[in-house]
Amino acid sequence: MGNKTDRLIALAEKHGAHNYHPLPVALSRAKGVYVWDVEGKKYFDFLSAYSAINQGHNHPNIVAAAKSQLGRVALTSRAFHNDQLGPFLELLTKTTGKERALPMNSGAEAVETAIKAMRLWGYRKKGIPDGKAEIIVCAENFHGRTTTIVGFSSDPDSSSGFGPATPGFRTIPYGNAAALERAITANTAGFLFEPVQGEAGVILPPEGWLSAVRQICSENNVLMCADEIQTGLGRTGKLFACDHEEVVPDLYILGKALSGGFIRSPRCAPATRSSACSRRAPTARPSAARRWLPRSGPPPCA
Ligand SMILES: Cc1ncc(COP(=O)(O)O)c(C=O)c1O
Structure with a gap:
C-alpha cells in the first residue's frame, strides 16, 4: 500500500461506520472492465459492484444520457409527472x-x-386473516440489510444485535421443493427466493427446482417472488436467471445493473401480469405497494 491509500483508508476507518471490511485498495478511476487505484495501479474489475456495473464502468452512452439529463432537470417529485418516468416504466415492463x-x-x-x-x-385477494400473512424464505438468503430483512436472515453476522425480528416469515432449506410444499399453509402469501444464492457463496439450485417452485406456487395460490437484483439483466447469461428453466415468477425484484452502473442501487419491483389496482391518490403519498397489486384471484402467472 502507498501513502495515499493508507491515508484514505485511515480516514474511512476513522469517520465511517465499521459495517464493511473492504480490500486495502482505494480506487479513483474506472473505464470499461478496468479500475485504477490512487497509486496509479490498474486492475481488472472482476467484481463489477456485484453486478451493478454489468454494462462496464462509465459506459459512454450512459454517461452522455446522464449528463444531458442533469443539465435539464435532476429531480422532480412524485407530486408531478415528468418526461422520463413513463417511458422508463414502459421499457421496463416490456422487458420483464x-x-x-x-x-x-x-x-x-x-x-x-x-x-x-x-x-x-394475501389479505385483499387471497383472504388471509388480517395480520396472519406468512412469507416463506430460504436459509442462507441475502435480500438486503433493513430491519425486517435481516430479521429473516440465517446469517448471525447480519441479524444478531438487531432484534426483535419482524414476524411472519418461515425459513426452508434452499433448493428443496418438498420443504416448500410442506411449509405452505392457508396463510402463505408468497415465496421469496434468489434464483442463484449470491452472498451464500454463489449457490445454484438443483436442476428442476425453479420449475417445481413455479408449479407448487401456482397449485397453492402463493405468489412466486424472484429476487433477481443480482442475477437479473444478463448476469447469468440469460436476461433473468429464472429463464434458465423458462419459468416466469409473479414478481421480479430487480436492481444493480438497472442503474447502468451509475447509482449503486436504484431498483424496482415489477408487478404481476394481471391488471393492477388503479386507485388514485394524487395528493397523498399512497403506499406504493397498494397501487400495483393484481386485482383478483390466483397468482397471475399461474
Ligand atoms: C440478491 C440481493 N437482494 C438484495 C440486495 C440488496 O440490495 P441493496 O444493497 O441495493 O440494498 C442484494 C445486494 O447485494 C442482493 O444481492
Whole structure:
C-alpha cells in the first residue's frame, strides 16, 4: 500500500461506520472492465459492484444520457409527472413482460416493497386473516440489510444485535421443493427466493427446482417472488436467471445493473401480469405497494 491509500483508508476507518471490511485498495478511476487505484495501479474489475456495473464502468452512452439529463432537470417529485418516468416504466415492463413496475431507491427497499405487496395481496385477494400473512424464505438468503430483512436472515453476522425480528416469515432449506410444499399453509402469501444464492457463496439450485417452485406456487395460490437484483439483466447469461428453466415468477425484484452502473442501487419491483389496482391518490403519498397489486384471484402467472 502507498501513502495515499493508507491515508484514505485511515480516514474511512476513522469517520465511517465499521459495517464493511473492504480490500486495502482505494480506487479513483474506472473505464470499461478496468479500475485504477490512487497509486496509479490498474486492475481488472472482476467484481463489477456485484453486478451493478454489468454494462462496464462509465459506459459512454450512459454517461452522455446522464449528463444531458442533469443539465435539464435532476429531480422532480412524485407530486408531478415528468418526461422520463413513463417511458422508463414502459421499457421496463416490456422487458420483464409484467404490467407494472415501481422504482425504489435500493435493493433492500425493493424487497421490502415486494414483501408489502405480497402481504397485501394475501389479505385483499387471497383472504388471509388480517395480520396472519406468512412469507416463506430460504436459509442462507441475502435480500438486503433493513430491519425486517435481516430479521429473516440465517446469517448471525447480519441479524444478531438487531432484534426483535419482524414476524411472519418461515425459513426452508434452499433448493428443496418438498420443504416448500410442506411449509405452505392457508396463510402463505408468497415465496421469496434468489434464483442463484449470491452472498451464500454463489449457490445454484438443483436442476428442476425453479420449475417445481413455479408449479407448487401456482397449485397453492402463493405468489412466486424472484429476487433477481443480482442475477437479473444478463448476469447469468440469460436476461433473468429464472429463464434458465423458462419459468416466469409473479414478481421480479430487480436492481444493480438497472442503474447502468451509475447509482449503486436504484431498483424496482415489477408487478404481476394481471391488471393492477388503479386507485388514485394524487395528493397523498399512497403506499406504493397498494397501487400495483393484481386485482383478483390466483397468482397471475399461474
Ligand atoms: C440478491 C440481493 N437482494 C438484495 C440486495 C440488496 O440490495 P441493496 O444493497 O441495493 O440494498 C442484494 C445486494 O447485494 C442482493 O444481492
